[in-house]
Amino acid sequence: xxxxxxxxxxxxxxxxxxxxxxxxxxxxxxxxxxxxxxxxxxxxxxxxxxxxxxxxxxxxxxxxxxxxxxxxxxxxxxxxxxxxxxxxxxxxxxxxxxxxxxxxxxxxxxxxxxxxxxxxxxxxxxxxxxxxxxxxxxxxxxxxxxxxxxxxxxxxxxxxxxxxxxxxxxxxxxxxxxxxxxxxxxxxxxxxxxxxxxxxxxxxxxxxxxxxxxxxxxxxxxxxxxxxxxxxxxxxxxxxxxxxxxxxxxxxxxxxxxxxxxxxxxxxxxxxxxxxxxxxxxxxxxxxxxxxxxxxxxxxxxxxxxxxxxxxxxx
Numbered sequence: 373x374x375x376x377x378x379x380x381x382x383x384x385x386x387x388x389x390x391x392x393x394x395x396x397x398x399x400x401x402x403x404x405x406x407x408x409x410x411x412x413x414x415x416x417x418x419x420x421x422x423x424x425x426x427x428x429x430x431x432x433x434x435x436x437x438x439x440x441x442x443x444x445x446x447x448x449x450x451x452x453x454x455x456x457x458x459x460x461x462x463x464x465x466x467x468x469x470x471x472x473x474x475x476x477x478x479x480x481x482x483x484x485x486x487x488x489x490x491x492x493x494x495x496x497x498x499x500x501x502x503x504x505x506x507x508x509x510x511x512x513x514x515x516x517x518x519x520x521x522x523x524x525x526x527x528x529x530x531x532x533x534x535x536x537x538x539x540x541x542x543x544x545x546x547x548x549x550x551x552x553x554x555x556x557x558x559x560x561x562x563x564x565x566x567x568x569x570x571x572x573x574x575x576x577x578x579x580x581x582x583x584x585x586x587x588x589x590x591x592x593x594x595x596x597x598x599x600x601x602x603x604x605x606x607x608x609x610x611x612x613x614x615x616x617x618x619x620x621x622x623x624x625x626x627x628x629x630x631x632x633x634x635x636x637x638x639x640x641x642x643x644x645x646x647x648x649x650x651x652x653x654x655x656x657x658x659x660x661x662x663x664x665x666x667x668x669x670x671x672x673x674x675x676x677x678x679x680x681x682x683x684x685x686x687x
Contacts (some may be wrong), residue, residue, distance in 0.1 A: 409440075410442050410578055410580065410581040410582065411436070411439060411440060411441045411442060411581065411582050411584055412441065412442060412443045412444070412445055412573060412578060412581045412582070412583050412584070413432045413433075413435060413436040413441045413443070413444050413445070413470075413584045413586060414432075414444075414445045414446075414447060414569060414583050414584065414585045414586065415428060415429050415432045415444070415445070415446050415447065415586045416447040416449070416585070416586075417429075417446065417447070417448050417449070417450045417452075417483060417486065418449045418450055419450060419451075419452065420450070420452045420453075420454055420594065420596075420628050421450065421452040421454040421457035421458050421461070421482055421483065421486075422454070422457065422592060422594060422630055423457070423591075423592055423630060423632075424589065424590055424591060424592065425457060425461070426457045426460045426461055428586045428587065428589075429446075429461045429464060429586070430460075430461075430464045431586060432444060432584075432586035433464045433465070433467075433468045433470070435584070435586075436468070436470045437468060437469065437470060439584075441470055441584070442470075442471070442578065442581060443470065443471045443472070443473060443576065443578065443581075444465070444468070444470050444471070444472045444473070445472075445473050445474075445475060445569060445572070445573075445583075446465075446472065446473070446474045446475070446486060446487070446490060447475045447477075447569060448474055448475065448476050448477060448478065448479040448483050448486065448487055449477040449478050450478065450479065450480070450482075450483035451478060451480040451481060451483065451504045451505070452480075452481060452482045452483050453481045453482055453504070453508055453509060453628070454482050454628070455481075455482045455485070455510075455514075455518055455521070457482070458482035458483065458485045458486050459485065459521065461486050461489075462485055462486060462489040462525060465486070465489045465490065466489055466528070471491055472489070472490045472491050473490055473491060473492050473493075473494065473572065473576070474486065474487040474490035474492075474493045474494065475494050475496060475566060475568075475569060475572050476493060476494070476495050476496060476499045476500075476501050476553075476556075476562070477496045477498075477499050478499060478500060478501075479499075479500075479501040479502075480500070480501070480502065480503065480504035480505070480550070481503065481504040481508055481540075484501050484502050484522070484539050484540065485521065485522055485525060485540065487501055488522065488525045488526045488529065488531060488536055488561075489525050489528075489529065490529070491529065492563040492564075493556070493561060493562040493563060494562060494563060494564050494565060494566045494572050494575070495553035495556050495557065495562045495564075495565045495566075496553070496565070496566065496567060496568070497553065497565065497567060498553065499552075499553045499556075499565075500550055500551060500552055500553065500556075501539070501550070501551050501556055501561065501562075502538075502539035502548065502549045502550035502551050503539055503540075503548035503549055503550040504550075506626065507625070508548075509622075509625045509626070509627060515540075515541045516541055517541070518540040518541040519537040519538070519540050519541015520537065520541065521540065521541075522536040522537050522539055522540035522541060523536050523537040523541075526561075531560060531561055532559060532560060532561070535549065535559060535561070536561075539551075553565055569583060590664055590665030590685075590686040590687065591632075591633050591664045591665065592630045592631060592632055592633060592664075592665075593630070593631040593633070593636060593642070593662070593665075593666040593667075593668070594628060594629070594630055594631075594666070594667045594668070595607070595609070595618060595628070595629045595630075595631065595644055595668045595670070596626065596627070596628045596629075596667075596668070596669045596670070597621045597626065597627055597628075597629070597644075597646070597670050597672060598626040598669075598670070598671045598672065599621040599622065599623055599624065599625055599626070599627075599672050600624065600671060600672060600673050600674060601623060601648065601672050601673065601674045601676070602623055602674050603623055603648045603649055603650060603651065604620055604621065604622045604623055604648075604649045604650075605620070605621050605646045605647060605648055605649060605672060606619075606620050606646070606647045606649060607619055607620070607621060607627075607629065607644065607645070607646055608644070608645040608646075608647070609631060609635075609636070609642055609643075609644055609645075610642065610643050610644070610645050610656065611636060611637070611640060611641070611642045611643075611662070612640060615645060616635070618631070618644075620649070621672075633664060636662050637662070638662070639661075639662060640661075640662050641659040641660060641661055641662065642659065642660055642662050643656050643657050643658065643659045643660065644656065644657045644668060644670055644681075645657075646670075646672050646676075646679075648676075653676060655672065655676040655677075655679055657670055657681045658681065660683045663685055664685075665685045665686040665687060666683065666685055667683060667684050667685070667686055668681065668682075668683045669681065669682050669683070
């Protein structure tokens, strides 16, 4: 297990250092007051772990190191299936000398890996950690690799490796494990419980620490396709008469695609197209204006004409 972790507070270098350079928004917690010298850097992860999520997590780690943070707090309410992004966050967590804590409202699938990399995990009331609600869209080989990744991370931090592997890597037909808050404590995955960030800081002996919140600046377009069709479908993004392939969504699976801003250009409109593999059937969404942080959620039904789409912008 990597050893980091002196909880002795270190004064920040200056208010204009990494805090300003990384555009992290400062928000005082319930016990905060001006002039404090204890800083806790908080990263809230909700929904999919995206490129922006990884970026802001790394920036928070860097800022905590440069500005004398006494701790990093990962506030998790995520059911993300993006294992690659979670692994990048784990790498940043395990390389920092700053103490890292996780407060878990919901840490399912890949988000559970982030929680397992923390020095201590605390469960919010009603919280859970482990397997998500639906099947993890991974091949059998990828599931075994995920289970092994979970096992290694858990064991490096003094937790039950076999239990962690069961959270992340069971094969088809096997029941993956999800733990309630009480079960996580009994199993030694969690050190205790806390209702919110302020309560957790009190438990950690940091009731007067100032919370520095890292905010995500959304730039990518995220397309989530829930394929309720009996056949597999190919997904394309179409703009100005041209299109490019995003990928394939197998029957009764949900996949999230990320489109970098440069791929769509600035302004204009985009529509998402689905082609049913093995037939001439196809369907397209209505046009949606391209803008930073665009989210498209598309539910493709077996009767294609009953498919539905919602879209919004994350700020």
